[in-house]
Amino acid sequence: xxxxxxxxxxxxxxxxxxxRVKALETILTRKxxxxxxxxxxxxxxxxxxxxxxxxxxxxxRAWSDPAFLGELRSDASAAIATxxxxxxxGEHVVAVENTPEVHNMVVCTLCxxxxxxxxxxxxxxxKSDAYRARAVREPRKVLAEFGVTLPEGQKVRVWDxxxxxxxxxxxxxxxxxxxxxxxxLAALVxxxxxxxxxxxxxxx
Amino acid sequence: MTDAxxxxxxxxxxxxxxxxxxxxxxxxxxxxxDWTEAFGATLRDxxxxxxxxxxxxxxxxxxxxxWLATLEALLARTGAANPDEAEAVRAGWERAYLSTxxxxxxxLGD
Numbered sequence: 001x002x003x004x005x006x007x008x009x010x011x012x013x014x015x016x017x018x019x020r021v022k023a024l025e026t027i028l029t030r031k032x033x034x035x036x037x038x039x040x041x042x043x044x045x046x047x048x049x050x051x052x053x054x055x056x057x058x059x060x061r062a063w064s065d066p067a068f069l070g071e072l073r074s075d076a077s078a079a080i081a082t083x084x085x086x087x088x089x090g091e092h093v094v095a096v097e098n099t100p101e102v103h104n105m106v107v108c109t110l111c112x113x114x115x116x117x118x119x120x121x122x123x124x125x126x127k128s129d130a131y132r133a134r135a136v137r138e139p140r141k142v143l144a145e146f147g148v149t150l151p152e153g154q155k156v157r158v159w160d161x162x163x164x165x166x167x168x169x170x171x172x173x174x175x176x177x178x179x180x181x182x183x184x185l186a187a188l189v190x191x192x193x194x195x196x197x198x199x200x201x202x203x204x
Numbered sequence: 205m206t207d208a209x210x211x212x213x214x215x216x217x218x219x220x221x222x223x224x225x226x227x228x229x230x231x232x233x234x235x236x237x238d239w240t241e242a243f244g245a246t247l248r249d250x251x252x253x254x255x256x257x258x259x260x261x262x263x264x265x266x267x268x269x270x271w272l273a274t275l276e277a278l279l280a281r282t283g284a285a286n287p288d289e290a291e292a293v294r295a296g297w298e299r300a301y302l303s304t305x306x307x308x309x310x311x312l313g314d
Contacts, residue, residue, distance in 0.1 A: 011310050013301045017272050018217035023293035024275065025224055026312060027285040034227040042223040042230075046212055090236060110244035112267070121212035121222070127263030129251050163237040 046121055054085050055118035055168060056189035059200075060182040062095070063173040073097075076168065080118065087117050087166075096159060097170040098196075103150050105143070105196030106159050106167045107135035113161035115168050119191060126195065136160070146197045169196040176203055218268045225275055234278065246274040 014022070028034045058080055062069045071079035076093040087093055093115055096104040108114065109132050114122040125131050134142050139156045143149070150156065159167040171193040177185060180203065192198025213219040229236050250270045251261050261267065279285040296312050304310045 009306065011301045011304045011306050011308070013298065015217070017269060018215070019294045019297050019301075020272060020276065020290065021217045021221045021224070022297050023290050024279065024285055025220060026293050026297070027289060028224065028228070028279075031284065033233065033284055034224060034231060038227045038230065039220075039223045042226050043219055046222065047219060051212070088236075089230075111240050111247055112263075113240060122263075124214075124263035124267070127267045129247075129254075129260040129262075131263070133260075163235075163240040 046116070050117055051120035052118075052189075052191035052194065053186070054120075055115070055191070055194045056186040057083060057182070058085070058095075058118060058168065059170055059189045059194065060186035062170050063177075063185055064182050072170070085117055087115075090164060091115075092165050093118065093168055094159075094165055095168050095170050096157070098172045100151075100154060100172070102155050102157050103143075103196065104157050104159060104167070104169045105135060105139055106161060106169060107132060108161040109133075109136060110160075110162070113163060113166060115166035118166075118168055119194060123191070143197065146192065148197065148199060169194050171200045174200050174202050214264055215268070221268060221272055221275065225271070233282070233284065239274075239278075242278055243271060243274045246270045246277075 013019075025034075025039070029036055029039075058072070061083065062072050068079060068082075071082070072095045076095040077087050077091075079095075080087070080093060096106075098104055106114075108126075112122055112127040112132075114126065131142065136158050139158050140150070143156070161167055171189070173185075174188060177188070180188075184203070188201040188203065190198050190200060193200045213222070225239065228234065229239055247261065247267075247270050250266065250273075254261055254266075261270070276285075276287070276290060279290075280287050293312070297310075300310050300312050
């Protein structure tokens with residue numbers, strides 16, 4: 001919590017939207033429409049537990065274990081559940097694999113649908129109008145701004161997420177990683193490489 | 205545009221708002237599909253308004269303001285929290301903050 005060292009006779013007044021959120025929370029909990037314990041559990045999950053480290057585990061396993069990759073291709077939600085990662089109800093995860101021919105990239109043109117259980121809360125740029133509008137229209141230009149330049153022959157396929165279908169990009173396994181175990185591989189898998197706006201790191 | 209591990213929410217109210225919305229949907233008050241459609245429509249409206257000034261919405265404050273406007277409208281429509289009620293409670297919280305000495309816990313009066 002930010003601490004204010006100036007003299008304040010009263011508590012610092014939160015911003016207008018912060019007060020409006022507090023008001024909704026007060027009304028909804030008073031009416032029993034939301035359970036404060038459920039709110040705390042959701043906050044704990046999204047502030048502390050989920051994040052790109054989970055998606056990275058999935059990618060590292062897919063790189064290391066052909067049987068798992070097969071499961072991921074046929075039913076990604078079921079495959080990730082075997083790693084103890086549960087999706088949200090009503091959401092289906094689809095894994096899209098990068099190949100020398102096709103580079104995959106994910107957007108949500110409607111709002112900001114994103115594979116939360118695998119990557120956590122999306123970064124601000126993913127939620128911006130600029131990305132949402134341009135990812136489909138000029139993906140190569142957007143990729144260039146992320147520092148990603150693809151070989152000319154590699155096509156870009158853009159996947160538009162929905163409330164029901166969330167995409168996870170499985171990047172290509174970097175060269176020179178043959179001897180690496182899953183934990184070392186996972187460390188190379190960046191968040192952006194699983195959205196398709198980046199590439200995995202290379203072993204140092 | 206980097207992979208730097210960042211806090212998932214810029215501001216505590218973003219997190220509270222997110223949790224409130226997910227909890228309402230989890231409890232069956234609306235489907236996530238309905239939520240995304242309503243939210244998408246607000247983003248379009250806010251984006252169109254901003255475009256008049258030649259600007260676009262950022263994915264930070266603009267995004268969460270649109271989220272809040274969507275939830276307020278949705279709860280007004282279902283009657284779960286009508287606008288007068290929401291404004292009265294908001295004003296109550298404002299009074300509580302202004303009348304609570306700094307450092308003391310802020311509680312909503314009746």
